[in-house]
Amino acid sequence: MAINLRALRPLLGAAAVLSACGGSDGDTATAATYSAARDTVTVASGAIAAAAESQFGLRVFKAIPFAAPPVGALRWKAPQPVATWSGVRRSDAFSAACHQGNRPFGLPGSILYQQTEAQSEDCLYLNVWTGAAAATEKRPVMLLLHGGAYQLGAGSQPNYSGAGLAAKGAVVVTMNYRLGPLGFLAHPELSAESQDGVSGNYALLDAIAALKWVQANIAAFGGDPANVTLYSESAGAGLSSVLLGSPLAANLFHRLVIESLGSLPAGTANPTLAQAEAAGSTYAANVGAADLAALRAKTPQQLMAGAGSTIAPIVDGVVWPDQLDVLLAQGKVHDVPMLLGWNADEGTPYPAFATTLAAYEATATARYGAMAPQFKAVYPAATDADVLTMAYQPMRDSLFAWQPWTLARAHAAQRRASTFVYFFHRRPAYYADQRFAEQDPPSNYGAYHSLEQVYLYNNLDRSAPPRPYDATDRRLADAASSYLVNFARHGDPNGSGLTPWPTFTGADSPVMGLGDSIGPVAVPFRPALDFFDAFYAQKLGRALPF
Known part of the structure; x- marks a missing residue:
C-alpha cells in the first residue's frame, strides 16, 4: 500500500495534507521509503509531523493541542481556541498529564498505578493513531475518556495506547481532561463571571472541546467525522454517560462504549450547581483563599491538595440539564448505539x-x-x-456493575438504537515476582476493575503491569478488540469469524461473556443487582428509568 499525494490534492482547502515522501505530486511512499519526519498533516491550527515511532501503516501524532492552556486567567474557564503556529510542530513525545490528585489506589504499588508522568496545568492535548494512508479513507473514529476517579489519569498511559485498535482499522484519539478541583470546582464567583451563569464541569467541557476538534480535523488523519465512537471506562464512563444527555454534545459522537461505571444517581442525587457552589466556597476557605483572585493565585499543587470541593460532574442546567435517570425516563438523551459492561471482580483493588x-x-x-x-x-x-x-462483592455490584447494568436496561427500553452488554471474566496469570499493594498473591485480583481495557483495546504487549499472557489471553484480546472496532464501524459488534453477540433488549436478555470462553451468558449477580435496584429506588424516592 502506498501513500498517494495526488489523491489528497482536493482536500487542501480542508486542511488535509500528508507528505510522507516530500517529492512531487506523483510520488508515493512505501514501507521502505516512509519517513515520519516528512509525514505531515495540517489541522486548523497548523502543521504537525508524525512521531518518530511512526511506521508505514501505523502513524502516531502526539501532544496535539485541542484548546489553549487553561492557566492564569483561563484557569476554571471553558476551553478556549488554540493559537495557530507557523512551521511544522513535532509530535514525538506525549504532553504532560493534567495535575493529579493524591489517591491511595493510584499510587506506586497499586495494581491500578501505571506510570510516573510530568504534570502541568498546560495539559489539554490529544494523541492520534491512524493506519490510514490517505485522508479520503473515512475510517471509524474512536475517542477515549480515561478513568481515574476524576482525579488521576492521562491519555498517554500505556494501557490506553491507540496502536492496537488502529491496527484493526480505527483512527484512535486519546486525550487529557482537567482533574480534581481544577476540573470540577464550582464557586459563586466563577458562576458570576460565566456567560452561562454556571461553573464546574470543566472536565466535561474539555471532552466536548476534544470532540469538536475531532469534527473539525480528524478527516486529515483518514477518519470519518460522521462516525465517532466515544469509548470510556470508570470515571471516563461517568463523563460519557453525562454527555449522553448533554445538549452540548449533540451530533459530536455517534456510538457510545461505557465500561464499569456511569453517572446515574445511585440512591443519592448527583450534586446540583447550588450544592457544588456551596462546597466550592468551603473548599476556598479550606485552602485559605478569600476570593476568586486568591484561588487563581494558588499553585496547582496547593489546589489539588485542598479538600471540600465537588470532584464529580455537576447537574448545572447547561452542560448537564438534569439527573441522568430523569433524562433517560423522558427520552432526552442522544439516540446512539451503546455497548456496556463490567468485570467479574471489580472490587478487589479497593x-x-x-x-x-x-x-x-x-x-x-x-x-x-x-x-x-x-x-x-x-x-x-x-x-x-x-x-x-x-x-469485595458489594463494591463490584453496587457501583461498577449496577451503573452499566441500569444504563443498559434504560437504553434498551428506549427502543431506538441497539444495546449490547458484556461480562468480562478472564483472570490472567502473573509473573512469580510481581507484588502489589492490595492483594497478595496478585491472582487474588481476578478480573479486577479496568483489567478489560488491555483486551478490548488490543494492548496486551503494552499492558501496565506486564503479564505472562498465554494463547487464551491473546485469543480473547483479538476477539474483544475486533468486537469493539466492529461496533465503532457499524454500531454492532458482530462480524465474520466471531461468536455471535446477542442484542440486549431487557433484563432477561443474555449478555456476552468475555473470558476463557467467549459466548452469551446469563446476567451474573442478579440477586445483588436486584437488591441495589430496590435500595437505590427507595433512597431516591422514585422508580428506575425504564
Missing part, C-alpha cells in the same frame, strides 16, 4: 466491605438500615471466613 463478622454486621446496618436483612440475604456470612469470601 477496601473490603469488612474482614470480620462483627464488622460485617455493623457495616451492613450502618449502610443499609432497614434493608440490612435483605443485604445479608444476598451476601450471607456466618463466620469471619464467610466475610472474606464476600468482602
Whole structure:
C-alpha cells in the first residue's frame, strides 16, 4: 500500500495534507521509503509531523493541542481556541498529564498505578493513531475518556495506547481532561463571571472541546467525522454517560462504549450547581483563599491538595440539564448505539466491605438500615471466613456493575438504537515476582476493575503491569478488540469469524461473556443487582428509568 499525494490534492482547502515522501505530486511512499519526519498533516491550527515511532501503516501524532492552556486567567474557564503556529510542530513525545490528585489506589504499588508522568496545568492535548494512508479513507473514529476517579489519569498511559485498535482499522484519539478541583470546582464567583451563569464541569467541557476538534480535523488523519465512537471506562464512563444527555454534545459522537461505571444517581442525587457552589466556597476557605483572585493565585499543587470541593460532574442546567435517570425516563438523551459492561471482580483493588463478622454486621446496618436483612440475604456470612469470601462483592455490584447494568436496561427500553452488554471474566496469570499493594498473591485480583481495557483495546504487549499472557489471553484480546472496532464501524459488534453477540433488549436478555470462553451468558449477580435496584429506588424516592 502506498501513500498517494495526488489523491489528497482536493482536500487542501480542508486542511488535509500528508507528505510522507516530500517529492512531487506523483510520488508515493512505501514501507521502505516512509519517513515520519516528512509525514505531515495540517489541522486548523497548523502543521504537525508524525512521531518518530511512526511506521508505514501505523502513524502516531502526539501532544496535539485541542484548546489553549487553561492557566492564569483561563484557569476554571471553558476551553478556549488554540493559537495557530507557523512551521511544522513535532509530535514525538506525549504532553504532560493534567495535575493529579493524591489517591491511595493510584499510587506506586497499586495494581491500578501505571506510570510516573510530568504534570502541568498546560495539559489539554490529544494523541492520534491512524493506519490510514490517505485522508479520503473515512475510517471509524474512536475517542477515549480515561478513568481515574476524576482525579488521576492521562491519555498517554500505556494501557490506553491507540496502536492496537488502529491496527484493526480505527483512527484512535486519546486525550487529557482537567482533574480534581481544577476540573470540577464550582464557586459563586466563577458562576458570576460565566456567560452561562454556571461553573464546574470543566472536565466535561474539555471532552466536548476534544470532540469538536475531532469534527473539525480528524478527516486529515483518514477518519470519518460522521462516525465517532466515544469509548470510556470508570470515571471516563461517568463523563460519557453525562454527555449522553448533554445538549452540548449533540451530533459530536455517534456510538457510545461505557465500561464499569456511569453517572446515574445511585440512591443519592448527583450534586446540583447550588450544592457544588456551596462546597466550592468551603473548599476556598479550606485552602485559605478569600476570593476568586486568591484561588487563581494558588499553585496547582496547593489546589489539588485542598479538600471540600465537588470532584464529580455537576447537574448545572447547561452542560448537564438534569439527573441522568430523569433524562433517560423522558427520552432526552442522544439516540446512539451503546455497548456496556463490567468485570467479574471489580472490587478487589479497593477496601473490603469488612474482614470480620462483627464488622460485617455493623457495616451492613450502618449502610443499609432497614434493608440490612435483605443485604445479608444476598451476601450471607456466618463466620469471619464467610466475610472474606464476600468482602469485595458489594463494591463490584453496587457501583461498577449496577451503573452499566441500569444504563443498559434504560437504553434498551428506549427502543431506538441497539444495546449490547458484556461480562468480562478472564483472570490472567502473573509473573512469580510481581507484588502489589492490595492483594497478595496478585491472582487474588481476578478480573479486577479496568483489567478489560488491555483486551478490548488490543494492548496486551503494552499492558501496565506486564503479564505472562498465554494463547487464551491473546485469543480473547483479538476477539474483544475486533468486537469493539466492529461496533465503532457499524454500531454492532458482530462480524465474520466471531461468536455471535446477542442484542440486549431487557433484563432477561443474555449478555456476552468475555473470558476463557467467549459466548452469551446469563446476567451474573442478579440477586445483588436486584437488591441495589430496590435500595437505590427507595433512597431516591422514585422508580428506575425504564
